[in-house]
Amino acid sequence: MEELKKKIELKNKKIWIAGKTGMVGQAILRQLIKKNYNIKLLDSKTLDLRRQKDVEAWMEKNKPDIVFLAAAKVGGILANDKYPVNFIEDNLLISLNVIRSSYLNKVEKLIYLGSSCIYPTNIKNPITEDLILNGSLEPTNQWYALAKISGMKICEAYRKQFGCNFITLLPSNLYGPGDNFHKQNSHVPAALIDRFHFAKEKQEKTVLVWGSGKPLREFLFVDDMAEACIFLAESYNSNEPINVGTGKEISIKEFAQLIKKTTSYKGKIIFDKTKPDGIYRKLLNVKKINKLGWIAKTTIEIGLKKYYKWYLDNLDKIRR
Numbered sequence: 431m432e433e434l435k436k437k438i439e440l441k442n443k444k445i446w447i448a449g450k451t452g453m454v455g456q457a458i459l460r461q462l463i464k465k466n467y468n469i470k471l472l473d474s475k476t477l478d479l480r481r482q483k484d485v486e487a488w489m490e491k492n493k494p495d496i497v498f499l500a501a502a503k504v505g506g507i508l509a510n511d512k513y514p515v516n517f518i519e520d521n522l523l524i525s526l527n528v529i530r531s532s533y534l535n536k537v538e539k540l541i542y543l544g545s546s547c548i549y550p551t552n553i554k555n556p557i558t559e560d561l562i563l564n565g566s567l568e569p570t571n572q573w574y575a576l577a578k579i580s581g582m583k584i585c586e587a588y589r590k591q592f593g594c595n596f597i598t599l600l601p602s603n604l605y606g607p608g609d610n611f612h613k614q615n616s617h618v619p620a621a622l623i624d625r626f627h628f629a630k631e632k633q634e635k636t637v638l639v640w641g642s643g644k645p646l647r648e649f650l651f652v653d654d655m656a657e658a659c660i661f662l663a664e665s666y667n668s669n670e671p672i673n674v675g676t677g678k679e680i681s682i683k684e685f686a687q688l689i690k691k692t693t694s695y696k697g698k699i700i701f702d703k704t705k706p707d708g709i710y711r712k713l714l715n716v717k718k719i720n721k722l723g724w725i726a727k728t729t730i731e732i733g734l735k736k737y738y739k740w741y742l743d744n745l746d747k748i749r750r
């Protein structure tokens with residue numbers, strides 16, 4: 431029990447953010463810089479985390495104290511559906527290689543990023559952490575979800591058998607600087623920002639949004655997520671996964687209207703009801719993290735403003 435309450439100091443530590451070029455990785459890096467901790471950041475630029483031997487050799491040479499595992503093969507419904515092998519295989523390999531070599535090299539703490547996608551469909555909302563594996567998975571992203579569940583269970587197994595301090599965070603849908611705008615790999619916020627922006631530029635009269643607009647979703651600004659990662663790295667030491675979200679939901683219709691306002695698009699939104707809505711509601715119960723003392727700060731309005739500013743400032747270099 432005492433072990434669970436132990437406060438971990440990130441100051442003066444060797445820190446490795448696996449996935450430092452990704453949206454979450456970049457945000458964790460920004461937060462660490464903001465904190466002004468005297469840390470040594472390790473770089474694994476050319477390392478392919480699917481290759482066990484390379485990962486083990488790199489770990490043995492660099493010996494990180496703290497590992498943020500924010501590397502993953504991430505994508506939207508289309509990509510998941512088209513490349514199931516990549517989603518299950520890459521994510522299993524990345525998770526197993528990094529977690530196993532963290533154990534072998536006595537990493538003090540590993541923060542594993544799962545996802546709210548691992549929850550079954552048809553469960554009670556707001557979703558509590560105990561509902562994992564309590565039903566069947568969404569068929570389109572089951573490959574990704576199964577690999578992510580395995581990553582979480584591998585962390586749990588290493589804690590159980592070897593006492594490793596490896597924790598799993600379950601973030602809701604993220605958006606913010608560093609997002610991916612690839613046609614097949616992007617998520618709802620990136621797809622909509624892009625669509626509304628270009629509709630404004632081309633003075634198009636309408637913007638098409640998939641589905642009825644009725645489903646409810648939760649969106650977390652990525653810098654809040656990164657702040658939670660550091661907060662939990664310092665203060666949470668349990669084998670139980672922990673949700674990270676705002677605890678607030680918004681309909682896709684309201685979300686699209688907010689993006690319309692943020693991008694100053696003057697045309698009309700059309701909801702294409704012939705396209706699937708997906709799951710109706712997906713809201714994380716965030717009582718556990720709130721009770722520990724962390725609450726998401728950024729409102730959706732402010733988050734979207736920052737997101738769009740970053741998008742405009744980086745239009746020529748964003749990932750497509």
Ligand SMILES: NC(=O)c1ccc[n+]([C@@H]2O[C@H](COP(=O)([O-])OP(=O)(O)OC[C@H]3O[C@@H](n4cnc5c(N)ncnc54)[C@H](OP(=O)(O)O)[C@@H]3O)[C@@H](O)[C@H]2O)c1
Pocket residue numbers: 448449450451452453454455477478479480499500501502503504520524543544545546600601602603604605608609610617
């Ligand atoms: N985005 C969301 O809405 C969301 C929601 C919940 C949970 N999460 C979780 O948060 C984590 C980070 O997501 P993200 O949105 O930041 O994804 P992202 O922007 O796509 O970044 C993924 C990172 O993983 C790296 N990566 C992928 N395959 C690799 C490999 N084989 N070897 C080395 N590095 C590899 C990428 O490196 P390259 O740039 O070199 O490819 C990139 O740095 C993931 O675990 C994801 O499941 C994300």
